[in-house]
Amino acid sequence: MADPNDPYLIISSDCHAGLPTEEYRPYLDSRFHRAFDEFLAGREARREAMTRLGVRNEAFANKWFSDNEEGLRGGWDAGQRLKELDGDGVAAEVVFPDADAVDSQTAAPFGVGLGLSGDQDPELGMAGAQAHNRWLAEFVGQNPERHCGVALLPITAEPAKVVAEIHRAKESGLGALMIPSMWVDKEPYHDRRYDPVWAAAAETGMPLVTHSGAAPREEYGDHLGIYVSEVTWWPARPLWFLLWSGVFERHPGLRFGVAESGCWWLPNLLWFMDRLYLGAHGGKKLSPFAELRRPPSEYLDRQVFICATNTKRRELAQRYEIGVDNILWGSDFPHPEGTWPTTRAWLRNTFHDIPVAETRRMLGLAAAEVFGFDVQKLDPIARRIGPTPADLGQPADQAAVEASWARSREVGRHWLTDHDFPALGVN
Amino acid sequence: MADPNDPYLIISSDCHAGLPTEEYRPYLDSRFHRAFDEFLAGREARREAMTRLGVRNEAFANKWFSDNEEGLRGGWDAGQRLKELDGDGVAAEVVFPDADAVDSQTAAPFGVGLGLSGDQDPELGMAGAQAHNRWLAEFVGQNPERHCGVALLPITAEPAKVVAEIHRAKESGLGALMIPSMWVDKEPYHDRRYDPVWAAAAETGMPLVTHSGAAPREEYGDHLGIYVSEVTWWPARPLWFLLWSGVFERHPGLRFGVAESGCWWLPNLLWFMDRLYLGAHGGKKLSPFAELRRPPSEYLDRQVFICATNTKRRELAQRYEIGVDNILWGSDFPHPEGTWPTTRAWLRNTFHDIPVAETRRMLGLAAAEVFGFDVQKLDPIARRIGPTPADLGQPADQAAVEASWARSREVGRHWLTDHDFPALGVN
Structure with missing residues (x-):
């Protein structure tokens, strides 16, 4: 897209799909059907617990489902889904599990969706993950150029089985791997037992992703603010x-x-870690960090990305510290925390004074590289549905916008550019 | 101190004192002496483990002790301590446990100093804490106007005993309470079992403090960067x-x-929590936060403070978001991570372009209010030893300095002041 006024190629790095839970049965190995019946029987109790803990708000839930009945079917209906993506101007997406984040009616079997965690029974965890992965491969296979399906990977299971599932998922057409945020009582991720898994992920070109959801809920009581914080x-x-x-x-x-x-x-973390590695005073009594050969921020730029979802203005102001190419926007469709179904308005509110070239990276091009989307194939879709810079309120003449951010860009990661303080936001 | 060129009244909100471990014996109830012998017998093994994990660097340790032999005795010798404080220009200090952060030769009995945690045996934990608290009360009692002793409070023990120890510590002349950062398998701090403890702390005017040190080390292997991060x-x-x-x-x-x-x-946390409480989009599906009656930042300004120790330039740039009065500087004497014995140079490097009035708050006056120091009594000491604004490189005419921070101050907590972006640092 050579013309600066071309529509944006938007790729949401964080969307969700999942079958209504009971419909996973044909995708689940039959020897787990009895356990699946028990899991299904516990649904109402789990929903009551969610309501009691304040995670589910009855009045909000009722309004959400009645206002969005048709669109929410896009959580598992491929045709409806394309309508919703088109409506939001989203050409392609990365597809995580659990379409329903209000009533958990589309939870993957045995809670291995967004709740994927090291405390699951290894055998049930892998069975549930495979059921979702099989369905997801079929689902995204209907329009493969527009979806990157994220396979669930219960990585704390037996390594050979985990590696086998990576290859199986790849061959089935899935493009990324979600691993648990929490290992609970299993081996932490520095353990060498995971090396074959990291190697297989690298070999297959499947990015590994954690996704928010799991947390030590048993420590929070009914104090929802602790959980969210x-x-x-x-x-x-x-x-x-x-x-x-x-x-x-x-x-x-x-x-x-x-x-x-x-x-x-991320900026604070990078500042802290880079300085530690580069010999900050506070780390002088410690032994050197022999496992690294470069500062943490170099690994970040080379190998790490953030699916930042509904990006906030405060975060955009910090993009020269984070790295513009490390920030991947997402709509979170079809979750109510996200921008759907009013993504175009959200984008205008958020990006109106961000340079167009950087917006193109954060809204899609960086995600295309990370997740391997074919931008040539997506180009006609983006031209048909994508909002233009003018639609986002971005001026045709970018000189003033670029100038307003010049100081912040120049300072960048101030601890590496010999600047004393961070410079965030416009001048 | 009315004259803007008066020396600073400096109060370090984070210093450390502790007896050479074996000398705690007379302060420890005799029924724990046998357990204490076992604890002492394990010292060498613990030091070897620290070296193996990279927390202790043999070459650094040798140089540290030979370079600072005399000054380090100030960790438990009151006369030497005053010399070191004077040398650094520090009029008063808040005294946490564990003087030796290199070889752990002054660890409080049973590891209840900086390692205070919910995994300690409740009875041994309280016994070790009381031994340290008894010694510390004697120690700070030699120059009470210059020290606020922090009592160790193993808060996860039986509540009545915990409350009794608060009152005993207060009566003995101690001024604050250190509680574990980690409750491990005990009740988290939202539990109502702690209400009598919070009430006693408030009643006695003893601020409660956590201090860095404890962490789930068993998850880190020998990867020191994980621990520090x-x-x-x-x-x-x-x-x-x-x-x-x-x-x-x-x-x-x-x-x-x-x-x-x-x-x-803290700025990111406040931004996140305030917005959550004030109804940010992402929290709309959640139930309201009934336990609070005001935004989190209001509680922060009213009741929370940060002993930020060796404050960094990046942190000072964020002081209008954090709250100038919430930042208490500290020297960390006699730890090598701190600014001792070259505190004056550190202060000049860090504060040279910070307004004098704000520097006075962060270097001492805010800490005086939190910890109840008598600034009238400290005034002559500060006049004798304190660096002046000129010593810190701060210009006599403050107009340009004030103006350089005007934008950052005006924007403040941008989410509460209708500003779109944070503004950090000078213009």
Whole structure:
């Protein structure tokens, strides 16, 4: 797309799809059908618990489902889904599990969707994941150029089985792997037992992603604010376990991402980790970090990405610290926390004074590279449905916009550019 | 101090003192002497483990002890301590446990110093804490106007005993309470079992503080970077457990602080929590936060403080989001991560372009209010030893300095002041 006024090629790096739970039965190995019946029988109790804990708001739920009945079927109906993506101007998407984030009516078997965690029974966990992965491959296979399906990978199971599932998922047409945010009582991600898994992910070109959802709920009681305040920390946590234990050094082809946890936490983390590696005063009594051969931010730029979902203005102001190419926007369709069905208005509110060239990267082109979308194939779709820079309120003459961010761009990661302070936002 | 060129009254909100471990014996109830012998017998093995994990660097340790032999005795020798404080220009200090952060030769009995955690045996934990608290009361009692002793409070023990220890510590002359960062398998801090403890802390005017140190080390292997990357998160964590469960609402006289974890994480947290409480889009499906009656930042300004220790330039750039009065500087004497014995140079490097009035708050006056120091009594000491604004490189005419920060100050907490982006640093 050579013309600066061309429509945007938008790729949502964070969307969700899942069957109404009971319909997973044909995709589940039959020896697990009895356990599946027990899982289904517990649904009402789980929903009541969600309501009691405040995660489910009865009045909100009723309005959400009545207002969006037709569109929500896009959670598992491919035709409806394309209508919804088109309506939002989204040409392609990365598809995580669990379409229904209000009533959990589309939970993957045995809770291995967004709740994927090290506390699941390994055998049931793999069975549930495979059921979802089989269905998802069929689902995204109907329009493969527009979807990158994320396979569920219960990575704490037996390594050979985990590696086999990576290859099976890849061959079935899926394009990425979701691993648990929490290993609970299993081996943490620095453990060498996972090396064959990292190698297989790199070999198949399947990015590994954590997604917010799992957290130590048993510690929170019914205090929902505690959960929300730290549920973005747990999926980010594997990043520094992988980084400091040298996984990115040993597996330079591995790509790792954190989804739906925002990206506001990253600049401080990078500042902290780079300085530690580069010999900051506070780390002088410690032994050197032998597993790394370069500062953490270099691994980040080479191998890490953030599916930042409904990106906030505060986060965009920090993009020169985070790295523009490390921020992948997402709509979170069809979750109510996301921008659907009013994505165009959200984008205008958020990006109106962000340079067009950077907006193109964050809204789609960076995600295309990470997840392997074919931009040539998506181009006609984007031309048909994508909003233009003018639609986002971005001026045709970009000189003033570029100038307003010049200081922030120049300062960048101030700890690496000899600037004293961060410079965020426009001048 | 009316004259703008007066020396600074500096109060370090984070210092450390502790006896050489074996000398705690007379302060420990005799029925624990046998257990204490076993604890002492394990010292060498613990030190070897620290070296193996990279937390202890043999070459650094040798140089540190030979370069600073005399000054390090100030960790438990009151006369030497005053010399070191004077040398650094520090008029008063808040005294946490464990003087030796290199070889752990001054660890409080049973590891209840900086390692205070919910995994300790409740009886041994309280015994070790009381031994340290008894010694510390004697120690700070030699120059009470210059020291606020922090009592160790193994809060997960039986509540009546915990409350009794608060009153005993207060009567003995101690001024604050250190609680574990981690409850491990004990009740989290939202549990109502702690209400009598919060009430007693408020009643006695003893601020509660967590301090960095404890972390789930068993998850890190020998990957030191993982530990360092998250050891500041664990002591901050109780803040949102207390806040969202309404502890600050039920106990408006309680003061809570986080020590030696920096303050760089706070602006993002406040932004996130305030918006959640004020009805941000992402929280609309959740039930309201009934335990709170005001936004999180209001509780913060009323009841929370950060002992930010060796404050970084990046953190100072964020002080209008954090709250100038919420940032308490500290030297960390006599730890090598801190600014001792070259605090004056550190202060000049860090504060040279920060307005004098704000520097006075962060370097001492805010800490005086939180910890109840008598500034009248400290005034002559400050006049004798304190660096002047000129010593810190701060210009006598403050107009240009004030103007350079005007935009950042005006924007403040941008989510509350109708500004779109944060504005950090000078213009």
